[in-house]
Amino acid sequence: MRCRKCRQKAVINMRQHRLALCRDHYVEWFQQQTARTIKKYKMIRRDEPVLVAVSGGKDSLALWDVLLELGYRADGFYLRLGIDEGIGYSDESYAKIKQFVAQHPGTRLHVVDVKETYGETIPEVARRVRRGRGKPCSVCGLIKRHEMNRVAYELGYPVLATGHNLDDEAAVLFSNTLNWQVGYLARQYPVLPGREGFARKVKPFCRFYERETAAYALLRGIDYMYEECPFSVGANTIYYKELLNTLERERPGAKLHFYLSFLRAKEKEGLFADWEEPSVELHACERCGQPTSAPGRCAFCRLWPEDVLEQPHESFVPLTLVEGA
Amino acid sequence: MSEQAEKVKVVLRRQTWEVEPGITARQLLEHLNLNPESYLVTRDGELISDDTVIRPGDTIRLVAVISGG
């Protein structure tokens, strides 16, 4: 297989696009496609600083790399979850991120350590509050969302970018369709507008297959966290991704079509356009100000004992690392 | 030691296989019952495309691309 642009040996063939590319042209194509997605969905303005949520995995580090290459002022946010489970998952993820920062002088990384800030690691909180049948994922998701919003707000970032790829989005879409979760389907989109001072959320990789983000990370020499979080074993997302890839193997492009035609139906045919949020009144949490449907405090603030939340403001400020600036 | 006897070593995480050379990267994945959509194939740390033929003595490392959670 030869590169479509220069006829050199191709390193990747994307059957759904009938496109094979060499190393250099793949990297160029990948960055240009990201720029097109950002433009198409008006994700990030040129003058806006972006906060990139990084986990140490391939998608988020590749996204950070591309945004920097495209000239955005992109800084990282990492939440230390304190997940060890005998394989040092969080420590190793953090090491990968610090290595990335060291290789990109001048970039900033904001870090919040859940245990240092709130007194418990993610698995510890999950055990105490007994939410989510032995898996900390529901508590973890809640804490991640809250802390991303909080840090973007407090540090003044109007945009928050995550590394979700098309496989992630298609798996969520598939699961929400199997269950006809109309509310979730109505909201699923590559960009979610910000509200009341909270950052807009964008997914610039939403049109890439997972194997493409992995290929980009590999070709750019990004050393990412290859091991999965030990709690992700048996996750529904993985099961749905495998199902979709079984389909994709027989019918190249099926996965792409499934997701893009959903977006097109929303954009062009008004799918779910007149769906109205059941009138749950959102109001600001009385402690942290983030939108919540429950009266009083939001689910995040209800996780913690009073003395934790009453610490002086400094204890909540993220640690900021800047390498070689 | 004849060239023909040289097998190909394939590594995926903590698993290893030995296979006969002469097939393409995509055929290799099919042969190991792995979905080619879910793996990348590398040789000496370099990404190789689906139709690249695996040579005797190659060491092939597979990269799983599906992540979840």
Ligand code: SF4
């Ligand atoms: S798998 Fe669960 S616990 Fe692990 S990072 Fe993801 S949400 Fe958190």
Ligand SMILES: [Zn+2]
């Ligand atoms: Zn080329």
Ligand SMILES: [Zn+2]
């Ligand atoms: Zn709150």
